[in-house]
Amino acid sequence: MRWTVLRLLTAAVQLLALSIVIFSVLYLTPGKPEQILLGTQAGTSPAALAAIREKYHLNEPLVNQYGLWLRDAAHFDFGRSIQTGQTVTSAISERLPVTIFLTAFALALVVLIAVPLGLIAGTRVGTFTDRLITLVITVGFSAPAFAVGxxxxxxxxxILRWFPMYGAGDGFVDRLWHLSLPAATLALTVIAVIARQTRATALKTNDQDFMMFARVRGLSWHQVVGRYLLRNSSLPVVTSLGLVLAYFLTGTVIVEQTFALQGIASLLVSAIGTKDVPMVQCLALLAALFVLLSNLLTDMVCVILDPRLRRKAFA
Known part of the structure; x- marks a missing residue:
């Protein structure tokens, strides 16, 4: 409990520091904020500029501006989109389910495909199976996401008309069908990376004395792999999967653009293109939150899997 609270407090401090960095970077970007907030269609009279400065406290020092923004952000008020006039939170809440579903789907494919392939290759080094899996991993690693998509x-x-061309679908089954191709495209390169990582870890673990003892006891291949190899090879793989989760949540731009998905990544691209400062600011902070939470989740899973880490965490 103490370890969990400490990690949560650390994540909160990191998120606060990141919010300061994000706010400062956007403040220092070229261009006047009031002109961006007015948009291309609005007038640029001195009265209009003065009104927008007063509304968004642009006449005040940077520290005061950040304090006012932080106060509103604490109440989940991130302002309105310059592009659409919609509140930032409502715009993100409409797009977030698609990205989360796509991320979860792609991560499930990575776990179900990459880990078994890596374990099989790691226990059958030098065989035809190992060489075939290594070849598939190499091809998958070198395949660009946009070309695969x-x-x-x-x-x-x-040609085959097995899957829809665009859209995210409605309902669980329909969404699963619509997002099958995007999830496979997103997962392909990562499957190669995780399979390679799993193979290297399994290869190292397979040479340990306890693995030889398990085989001498007459345990079947599935028992040796399930009870000993998988568990003792899991920490590096789980750490890599944590990085993959953070990447999936924030790096789906190419896949969303290719398959015309209305997710968070495409919203960020659109906001950057139109200099939608409130939207960019909130999305950048949301991406940072995703990364921090994925790292925290990874650490918690590692503590659960490894008794040595568990003793240190709860000592």
Missing amino acids: IGALYVFGV
Whole structure:
């Protein structure tokens, strides 16, 4: 309990520091904030500029501006989008479910495919199976996401008509069907990375004395892999999966653009293109929160899996 509270407090401090950095960077970017807030269609009279400065406290020092923003952010008020006039929180809440579903789907594919492939290759080094898996991993690692996405759309969407060409679908089953190609595209390169990491870890663990003792006892291959190899190889893999989770939540830009998905990444690209400062600021902070939470989740899983870490954490 004490370890968990300490990690949460550390994450909160890190998020606060990141919010200061994000606010300062946006404040120092070229261009006047009042002109950006007025937009291209609004007038630029001195009265209009003075009104917008007063409304958004632009005449005050940077520290005061950040304090006022932090006060509103604590109440989940991040302002309104310059582009649409919609509140930032409502715009993000409409897009967030698609990104979360896509991320969870892609992560499930990575775990279900990459980990078994890595374990099989790590226990059968030098065999035809190992060489075949290594070849597949190399090809998957070198395949660009945009090329894989376009190819998958053409083959499975246009020619075979197995999957929809665009959209996220409605309901769990329909969304699962619509996001199958995007999730596979997003997961392909990461599957290669995690499979390679799992193979290297399994190869090292497989040479340990306790693995030889387990085989001498007459345990089956599935028992040896499930009870000993997988558990003792899990920490590096879990750490890598934590990084993958953070990447999926914040790095789905190419996939969302390729498959015309209305997610967080495409919203961020649009906000940057239109200099939508309130939207960019909130999305950047949300991305930082995702990274911190994924790191915290990874540490908690590692503590659960490793008794040595558990004793240190709860000592």
